[in-house]
Amino acid sequence: MDKEVNNNNSVINAHTGDLYLEGDNTGFVLLSKLSFLINLPRANSLWYLLFSPACCGIELMQAGGTRTDLDRFGMVFRSTPRQADVMIVGGTVTYKMAERVKLLYQQMSEPKYVISMGSCANCGGLFDRSYSVLKGVDLIIPVDIYIPGCPPRPEALLDGLMLLQKKIKSEDWGRIVSRHKARIDEL
């Protein structure tokens, strides 16, 4: 831990710039922003929905394997949308599936995030002229992170998840609550 000990025997942790520890030998006082304290565990326990419409799901499984181990980021899959924080739309979404994707998204509890993984989910990709494929999942649900690739490698997915962590850490808790209320009003 990076410490700076000043003359008053108080310790300041400058590691993150957000967290300050002050105190003497008998104990510490912890000073921080509420958003930081809330966002830190949120960003490090991203549970993703066990759901993937097409072949990017194979790379998603691979990303959960030993080489790019998602578990070390606190990411585990949940089989129900009500327990999931992030939905990774990995693959081609057909119109038939699109309504199910939207239903799954609506069942997730706030705050919720969506990662669009692969060309098909980004913009239709290879199936741009198809009669049955949705041209981008952002036409039905809001997307936070887009990962290009066909399919993206596990490293790319990991990069996207780390970007999402960065986004979550930069969020203001009050704004999340108000966004939540706005979404409920929309329904």
Added chain:
Amino acid sequence: MNISEVHTEVKKFFPEKISDVIASGPLSFFYFEPEIIKELFLVLRDKIGMEFKHLSYIAAVDNKECFELVYCLYSYRWGNVIHLKTRLSRENPIIKSISDLFVAAEWHEREAYDLMGIIFEEHPDLRRIMMPDDFEGHPLRKDFKEKDNYHGIPTSREKILGKF
């Protein structure tokens, strides 16, 4: 038993209703009239010496003047495939189902109905197999026009890089 041997055998049963063999290498085929389909396939399946017991696939082709159905049969006894074709009119594409002779035909016919709009009479369960049940039109027809939206979801996307 290759296609020309099959042709001479079948010609004895349906002399008027079958065209000559059209040579195209291993994919040689002959046309048959749609009304004899059940009798023809019964002969191909059950006559001693033919025994084409396995239906590999049914394909539907839209060649603008008419629809073509391609039936591919396989014989375990002889170890070869034969292809048979039939023509249906665009206005009234109706043919008898062979799903009582070949169980595999059931889903292939549903697929041909779903994507090409060919109606198979006496099919036990003729409904869409891949597209949503309320989808309008048959998407593999050449004159298919895609709708602007499906259940309020737009079916096209603005190209940020312009047209290609």
